[in-house]
Amino acid sequence: MNSGHSPESAHSVRGYLFVYFALLAGTGLTVWASFIPFGSREINIAVALLIAGVKAFLVAGYFMHLISERKMIYNVMGFTVFFFISLMFLTLYAMHDFPPTTVTH
Amino acid sequence: MDIPYTVQPRPDTGVYNAKMGIWLFLASEVMLFGGLFSAYVLLRVGADVWPYGWLNIPLGTANTFVLITSSITTVLAWVALKNNQFSRFKLFHAITLVCALCFLGIKSFEYHDKFMHYEITLANGKFADGHLIGKSKDFDLEKKTGSVTLHGYEVDQEVELMDLQRPEVRQIQREEITIPAVEIKKMGNYGPWHNTYTAIYFTLTGLHALHVIGGALVIGFLWGPGSRMWKTDPERFTNRIEVSGLFWHFVDLIWIFLFPVLYLL
């Protein structure tokens, strides 16, 4: 039954359940934190994305077994995430970096 | 010559072919949703005002719980197969499919709600906003006949409709308002055409929902007729469950970001 995957301990149901409850808790935390007035909207956004990032890491790392895969797979995903971030931030920068005399609205 | 590594993993990469393939496909999906998320960020940063509180948070939270649950049942279904427990696999993936249906049901309800929610620009410059109760039989916007009844309220300026979490807005009494067609300058519901927020909301969640449907169809097939392969080639079947599971987890991953971005922020 072994298709060459990582040792049986990685399949422990207990581990998966732990991740599951962590994800549920994270969801509750996200909702609760979104109502805390931190002062600026940016901080709310940062907090929400941070929690989402942790949840994503849990799903990708444990449910999708990324944490036990070899370099090849997470190199591919690493480059992908890098390009996505570049797309977003470079485009954002490009659309908001205007010559000094430009009227934007 | 047969194609190697369809079931056994290749020693130096550690994966079998289909797993390599699905991860590559998921990389392209990251870029697809990444393009849409970038569009969201750009449209929002470039906007003067951005809606807040337009979506039902308890429903969105419920949907998040539903998808996370379906994620763990997906993993447990695969584990069951690795432990040779076919009936447990069937049970867990049945729950996965029920969760998928649940998610789509809640989403349809939310979509319907948006299509029933109207904003009317009145001739006197004010705005009426609310859910449609009914239209009179002779209602015709072109000919200016008949009337329309909303369950909502009136505001002086459109910008007051943007942030629905403000205490002043939450305290407004929503009541039945009947508006004759002659007083209506413009009428539209909160579909994708309403503003860029609804546009990106429907596009992002719509594309995500299509992925939910696609994933559910594949898992449904493997649960049903496709499960015959368990008898003839159990390892290959287990790998198919793993690969389809990876896609399903990805769908959950996208929602993990969609929910706070669209509902909470």
Place this chain on the structure above:
Amino acid sequence: MGATVDQFPPYRDRQAHHAHDGPGFWRQYIFSTDHKVIGIQYGLGALCFMLFGFFLMLLMRWQMAHPGQPVPVVGWLMEKTLGQVAANGAMSSDLYNSFGAMHGTIMVFLGVVPLAFAAFGNYVVPLMIGAPDMAFPRVNMASYQCFVLGGIVMLVSFFIPGGAAQAGWTSYSPLATSIPTDGQVFWIIGMALIITSSLLSAVNFIATIIQLRAPGMTWMRLPFFVWAQFVTGFLLLLAFPPLEAAAVMQLMDKVAHTSFFLPTGLAIGGQLANVSGGGSPLLWQHLFWFLGHPEVYVLILPAMGIVCEIIANNTRKPIWGYKSLVYSALVVGFLSFLVWAHHMYLTGMGQKIATFFQATTMIISIPSVIILTCLLISLWGGSIRFNTPMLFALGFLPMFGMGGLTGLPLGLAPSDIHLHDTYYVIAHFHYVVAPGTIFALFAGIYYWYPKMTGRKMNEFWGRVHFWCSFVFMNIVFLPMFAQGMKGMLRRMADGGANYSAARVPGVIDTLPNSIMELHTWILWAAMALGLAQIPFIINLFWSIRHGEQVKSDNPWQSTTLEWQTPTPPPHGNFATPPRIYRGPYEYSVPGHASDFFPQNEPEK
């Protein structure tokens, strides 16, 4: 990235798969999952689309040289099939615009990419790495079918009311959305199908190259062609999806009246458009060019791979700088994601971001030049065989050089202010793709033809094809640099007549007669270029039955694996998995009996 494996695992017993009563005509030739059949299907399909795109261009060039005049020979046919837009057999501006948009779209997405990546890649890559087929044969077939569907949608769009898309191959909003007809919708749906086809292919190629290399085939023993296809696969995989997202949004703008790319206050035909506004036309441009730039490296990398193989084979010596070639290809692939806004210098970007993109654009020219230099230096000291594939491969080198060099004033923002959207740009990219990539693709066809058919194409007519194409390509595109520098803009249906000195005498900086007269030269050269393809087309089909039969499975005496198979290779390619002992270009090894040492030949 792990090295290799020692041996493939024992075969799994799959009875039905090898019960050969013969699969029947439909399964063998139409619905085949064999990578070689699919490769040929892609190849023939792509060549047909390229011919069609060529005709579109000829009609456009006629219009530019004779604005408003009826088109000879085919004008009546155009009027019959297309109706009012071709009234009296002359091209209206709308028709010109749709031909322009579709020429670009068809040549890039239905012509060059399928031929360079899907056709050659499918046929050659599994053979070169010692694999029995692609990793996912049924996905391969599905990707071809998506390609065909996408092509059909694009072709059908010419005949719907209003005609095909008219907003350029770049489909900029708000123009693309404002045009009241449905051509743009067909374009978007066609693109979605083509993108799906490419994504499925990309997944297949990358998985195949990673997983199915034969025992002993380490990464650094791969022929450069395989490396080129590997990087190209990643470019398609990661760059296409944002365009797909943008296409979905543009479709929503058109069909669901959203305003993703429509700004507030947009007026169409003098009236305020009935849309919500709030969108950004620049957003479309960013998402489009995020694909658009890696796309051009998709066009060139497989060509460089083909040229490399042919040069090594016909100089009888190893390629100079194999490692440099490989690392340069990887760096080009990586950097290509970070340069896209050099297509957008004139959109009002600030200096900081423009400088960033200018810097990355300059940097990316370095690995491109390294690749060209390695190929050039490889000629030094070689025993050069001047057969037809080699002629095309040699022709590629200076043509790509010119194309690449003329990209520099475009990549530098200050000079681009003058040259953006002029004919200089058209000349630049056509030099890279037409006498560049397409020459390499011709080279590949002549080179691998014997492996596919067991016969060589006629050598005399191959040379005629080469010399005529070489001369006429240059006459077509060289004058365009001058036209562009004089200020002739792209996409002008009258060929710039409105801005010519003849139309508005006495105004400064109008287009002089000398520039306008070049249109006639270009038209005649383009027609001659078309005629020069006729020997090629005849040669291609005639040689299947009547070409000179090859006397061995390896007529070019090549070292790479695709030549160490029967001719043509059977289903499954290799009877037993080959074992690889050395690198891909072991030619003229001192002390060895013959002047080439195939990769899978054991040491004596």
